[in-house]
Amino acid sequence: xxxxxxxxxxxxxxxxxxxxxxxxPSSSAVSPSSFDSFEAAQAALEKTIPYKTTLEELKALxxxxxxxxxxxxxxxxxxxxxxxxxxxxxxDALDPGVRDCILAQTQCKAxxxxxxxxxxxxxxxxxLDFFNIKRDVxxxxxxxxxxxxxxxxxxxxxxxxxxxxxxTFEKTTNPLGPFQRSGESSDLLLR
Numbered sequence: 525x526x527x528x529x530x531x532x533x534x535x536x537x538x539x540x541x542x543x544x545x546x547x548x549p550s551s552s553a554v555s556p557s558s559f560d561s562f563e564a565a566q567a568a569l570e571k572t573i574p575y576k577t578t579l580e581e582l583k584a585l586x587x588x589x590x591x592x593x594x595x596x597x598x599x600x601x602x603x604x605x606x607x608x609x610x611x612x613x614x615x616d617a618l619d620p621g622v623r624d625c626i627l628a629q630t631q632c633k634a635x636x637x638x639x640x641x642x643x644x645x646x647x648x649x650x651x652l653d654f655f656n657i658k659r660d661v662x663x664x665x666x667x668x669x670x671x672x673x674x675x676x677x678x679x680x681x682x683x684x685x686x687x688x689x690x691x692t693f694e695k696t697t698n699p700l701g702p703f704q705r706s707g708e709s710s711d712l713l714l715r
Contacts, residue, residue, distance in 0.1 A: 557593070557639035558586040562666040562688040565639055569670045569684050574621045577679040587672060589635045598634035603673070606634070607681070621681030625673045632675045640667035642690060657701040661694040 559565040568585045571577075582588075589595050598606065607622040608615075615623055625632035642665035652658040666688055673681040698704040 557637075557668075559639055559668070562640075562668050562686055565637075565668040565670065566684050566686075566688075569672075569682055572672070572679050572682050574680055574682065575678060579674055579677045579679075582672065582674075582679060587635070587637055587670065589633075592637060594638045596636040596638070598636060600630045600632065603632060603634045606671070607673070619681055621673060621679075625675060625680050628675045632673060632680070634671065634673045637670040637672070638668070639670075640686070640690075641665045642667070655701045656698050656704065658698075659694075659696040661696075663690060663692045663694070665690045 557565065559568065565586075569587065571585055572582060572587075579589075583591070586592070589597065604626060608618055608626060615626065618626070625634070642663055645662045645664075646653060646659065647662055648658060648660040653660075666686070667690060668684065668686040670684045671682065672679060
């Protein structure tokens with residue numbers, strides 16, 4: 525009986541807060557970097573010139589393989605699968621930097637830099653969100669991925685990808701609300 529009273533009290537409190545979207549949680553996921561936007565990271569990477577930019581100059585641009593967070597060192601066998609995924613493509617048809625990296629084998633290093641920021645904001649009705657009936661989440665931000673191939677301290681190849689303007693909307697509906705397991709409040713109510 526005591527648990528039922530607690531649940532009713534929570535329900536009544538939540539009904540009073542039904543329009544209070546300010547009470548809904550929000551979060552941010554940040555991949556630390558010296559760049560504050562996709563465009564800034566891409567512009568810095570585009571300043572690297574294959575066969576001219578040194579590893580020290582690359583570090584000065586914000587792409588330090590040892591000091592930067594979120595850097596993946598790609599082993600040689602995976603470099604081949606990333607840069608020349610089809611064995612039917614002739615070596616001469618590849619970018620000169622990719623070709624030289626493949627020929628250099630283990631002397632070649634590749635680094636993947638992943639930077640970004642994604643903000644999540646829950647919107648909608650507090651009551652419906654809290655009781656796991658209907659949840660709306662707006663996500664905004666950016667994600668950057670830069671690939672740099674280096675041999676003997678010189679950049680051979682660079683490329684970038686990512687999402688310059690991330691804007692997605694997630695909508696979750698659970699008709700049984702707190703009796704369906706898929707949210708923070710459902711664990712509280714099912715105890």
